[in-house]
Structure formats: C-alpha cells, structure tokens
Amino acid sequence: MVREDLIVPEGSEGRSLLSDVAEATRLAEGPEGVRRVIRTVLRRGPVPIRDVARDLGIPVPVVAAVRGELEQRGLLTRGAGIELTEAGVRAAEGDIGLKCRRVFDRSTTEVPQDLAPVVAALDDLSERRPAVDPSLDQSHATSETALRRAVYLYEHDALEGRRLFFLGDDDLTSVAAGLAARELGLGRLDIDVVDIDDRLVQFVNQTAAKEGLPIRAFQHDMRIPLPAELMGRFDAFFTDPPYTLDGLGVFVSRGVESLVAEIGKQAFVCFGRRSPEETAGLIDRLLRSGLAPVEMLPTFNEYVGAQLLAGQSQMIRCVRSDPGRATVTERYEGPMYTAEFRKGRSRGRTV
C-alpha cells in the first residue's frame, strides 16, 4: 500500500452525518461519540446495545437515542443486536474512513503475533536513527512500546480515518503507527510530526518516503506557536514531552491548539510518574488546557537503557472537554528541558 491510498481528505459528508446525529440527540460526546457508535457496531456487530454502551462508556439510553437517529437514516438495523445496513457500511468505509474490523484485547501487554514484523522493522530502524540528545530530554521508547502505542491509538479510534499529530517523536511512534496501519490494512491516515531535532525530522521523512507511509515531518521549536496550517485540524495528538512540568504544559497547550475545536477529540500524553504534589500539577495543567484524563496507565511505556525513572512512564489518555481552551498561545520564553532547569537551579525533582 502506498501513500496515495492512505491519504484522502476527510469527506464533508461523513463529518456532516456525525454532526447532524450529534445535534439531533444533543450528544454530550459530540460528533466523536456518534463516530464511536458507528465504529463499535462496524467492528462488533451484530452487537447488543448494552455492549456498545460498555465499549464506549456512554449510558444505554443515550446510545439508544443515537441508534434511533441512525436507524431513521437507514444506516443501522436491529435484529439479534445492532448491525450496520449496507448503506451504513458504505458510510463507515467511505466518508468516515473505517475499514478495519480488527478488535484487540485492550488489557493485554503482549505484541499481537501478526504485528511482530512491525517490531522487527522498528528494531532495524532504531539501529540507524539519530543518537539520543539528552539536552532535549530525548530517550527512546522500545520498539515493543512504539508498536503497543500504535495498537492503543487504533483501539481508541485515533488512527484509522484520522488526522494525527505528533509533538516531538524521537521514539518513532509515528513510523510505528504508519507501519501498523499498513499491516492492518487500515483506511486513510494522515500523520504530521513536528520536532525540534532536524536530524530526526529528516530521518522520519526519509523513512516515510522509503516505506510509502502517510507521514510528513517538520522542524519546529515548540516554544514558538504552531504555524497556522497545523492549527485546529487534527483529530488527536500524541506527545512524550520534555520531562519538566513547564515543558509538558507548553507541548500540551500547542497540542490542544492543533486539534479540531470539538469536544471529544483525543490527546495521548506520556509522562513519567511523579511525586503526589507534581502529579497534581500535571493533572491541573491538562485540565487547564481543556483536556480531561479518561485513562491513566502508570507503567504503559518502556524505554531503552537505565534512566532516572527506571525506564517506565505512564500513558494518560485525555479527551478534549472544552473546545475553547489552550493555556500557552504566545511564544514561550521560559526553560522547558531538564538541562535548562539544571543551569539555573538545583535539579530537585523536575526530572
């Protein structure tokens, strides 16, 4: 599969179907919630309404209201469970961009056997990628972690048919996502990556070109606001930011600005576990950026080599809860990377 197969601009019909149903049902989860109902039925149908509600964490009567609207439009039908009609499958596969019906076990930490080639390919790439630059708080996730992140993104509907943004990507998670998408035969996918490290930007672009992956990387210093063409256009962002709370705050705020201004758009934030006080500060920064954490997995990410945080960090999955917010919108002048904090004062627990 080559890049052209994957990148197709999202159809306006798909978006207006989702928006129309969300409005008709006054759905607190917005168009994203409607999309999730369709996706769950596509992947699991025929499926009892109760199972759709469980899968999405949306109350049964609310899912029933969405089902009613989709039935009226001839996209859903009821029998032993809910099922997409032919028109429903066409809408899902067409404008919405959903093709893959694979369901992964969300609680497993093992690499699915058929995706093992992706891990091997990442291992191969990691021998040739730029060396770690500790002044930029770089530290490489393992190939298994990069692949597990890709599966996690897919399973939480941030990959297939999506515009996905990476703020920093020395872990090559974007490449893992692109390779996994190809392996799984996913529908269209459009990934943008920004990183301050030009060596990495070049490596990602070269790899994408060689493998035919739908990834574009740009050099960008996150202290500077994002260019206009990257603002307000993504369905989800992923970041494993600098290790300081200030660095996290800047990256997350830029990430929020990159998202479509709609409730329910997702953010995937990887960050080391902290002391109780710093954890409160971390969560507060997410909330103030208009992101609500919905899942926190303390030991999700594994890194290569022995580090201060013993080679692990947490995965925090968030949903956009307030489409108006982003805390840092101007140029940021303060310190952001661990090394910058070391210059000015003792390290303390900023790492």
Add this chain to the structure above:
Amino acid sequence: MVREDLIVPEGSEGRSLLSDVAEATRLAEGPEGVRRVIRTVLRRGPVPIRDVARDLGIPVPVVAAVRGELEQRGLLTRGAGIELTEAGVRAAEGDIGLKCRRVFDRSTTEVPQDLAPVVAALDDLSERRPAVDPSLDQSHATSETALRRAVYLYEHDALEGRRLFFLGDDDLTSVAAGLAARELGLGRLDIDVVDIDDRLVQFVNQTAAKEGLPIRAFQHDMRIPLPAELMGRFDAFFTDPPYTLDGLGVFVSRGVESLVAEIGKQAFVCFGRRSPEETAGLIDRLLRSGLAPVEMLPTFNEYVGAQLLAGQSQMIRCVRSDPGRATVTERYEGPMYTAEFRKGRSRGRTV
C-alpha cells in the same frame, strides 16, 4: 484468625522510623514513600534498586537515598540486590504491620485461584444482604469485583497494616477486604464503614461478628460532617459514591477529612464514565479536594444487572497531594442522589 489478632494500634515506632527517613531524605512522597520502599523490598527482595524504582514510580537516585538511610539504621543490606536485614524484617512485620509477601499480577483481571473461596462466601452473603435501594443510588458490584477491589487495595498497599475507611459500602467491599485479609494471612487491619442505610450497617456488623473480621460499621448521613473520632485517622479511603458530581464531591471531601494529614495517603474512587465535560468536572473535584489521580481504569468495576451505565464503572486511584485541603467541611444542604436531582429538574446526564 479472630478480630483481636488483626486489630493492633499502629506502633509509634513504625511511624517515627518512616517519618525520620522521609525527613532525612526530604522525600516528596513522605513517610508513605519510605513504607513503600520497605514493603517492596520485603515482598521482592533481594531486588535491584531499579526494580524498586519501577515498582513505585520513584526515580532511582531518590530510592537510593532512602536505601542509604535504611542501611545506616541497619535495616537494609546490599548484595545481588537490596534485602531487608533481620532487624529490617522485624521492623516491617512489627510496627509497620507487614507480613504477607504475596505479589499479585497487577494487570490481570482474573480472580486468583486461592481466593476463589472469598468469592463463594460473598456470593452466599449477597443472597441475604438488604435489597438495593435505588433512591440511594445503590447498585451491587459483583462478588468478583468486590474481591478484585480487595486485591487491588492490597497490591497498592492500602490493606495490610492499615486503617481503611469506607464511605458507603452497599457492595460489601469491606467484607471482601476482611475475608481476603484472612485468606492471605495479612498483618493487622482496621476497617471502619459508614453508610446512610441502617439495614446495611447492621448486616455488615453481623457479618463481621460472625466471621471475626476487623470491621466496624456506623450509620451516618454524608451530608453531615464526620464525627471527630473518624477525622484524620485513616491511611486510605474507598468510595463508590452517589452518581451525581455533587454527591461525589461531598463523599470525596468527607473522605479526605478522614485521612491522616500526610502526603501520599490514598483514595480509591469508583465512578461511572462520563461525558468529556463531566469528566473534567469530576477530575477537578478530586484536585480541589487535594487528591491527585495516579491511575484511572475505565472498566474496572462490574455491577449486577443491567444499568444505565451498562454495568461498569471506572476505578480512580488517587494520592493525597495537599494535606490541608477538603472542599466540603460544613453540613451539606444540596441534592446528592440521582433521585433528588430528578425531582427538581430533568435528569439530563447527571446519571
């Protein structure tokens, strides 16, 4: 094992050892962090320092500082890994109250085979317990969930050698914890339960008396501040509160007041998944009560029967990040249970 074996007031020596080491190392995790280092070494030793750091989410150099202090006191020794000395084991088993060296797989959702009798006992009890009162937002967790909660409390160091508080307990999780503690041969444990439903209070007390469990239940309406003797004395609290954000806020705030005024004390909050906006409100209420979420597991809890939220809710594990806070300290006059909101206005998404 009878109640007298389990309830022993926590030794002042244990507490001062933990506080002394926390102060000497200026540990951001406080005495709780020192306790966790000792517990991890007891359960896993001899263990590499890196593994202790991973287990606790505390940086390696910080764990090394704690190790140094414990070595100086003759409680720890270094060989292939860190290990408790005989004096260390005595301190752990004595004043700190840690006896059990069992380590459970944190990611598994299965009931450990040797604890299956606890599930059977809970099944038996659930046939005789008071019927659900929906006006109090009661809804019974399954016996498997009650047992898994007990294991989760143990694994996260909220059970053995602890004073544990339940704000509401129509799920009988306190009984599950008591039975599991007996089955595992845990050191002392002291559980207090308050619930507005006197039928339930009587049932818990009768069960505790019959089974010889270290549980005392009291009738209490959470709108009213806790009695003085329950304030500031617990190591952790557990609650599966009313389904409204206001109800959650009151329960959590009372829970925070019940905790020892020390950073790192834990809160276990079960709550249905919500819309993005309500999730932000939920997390904000936790933060404003001085609790930082450290783990969020969206589908941890399963309930009996078909409910609005399709019989599942999330587990949010928090640590006390600010020993001074609790948002609701006076008598609370507002509505708290779902039915009270239904009276005044349409239900909307308060459920």
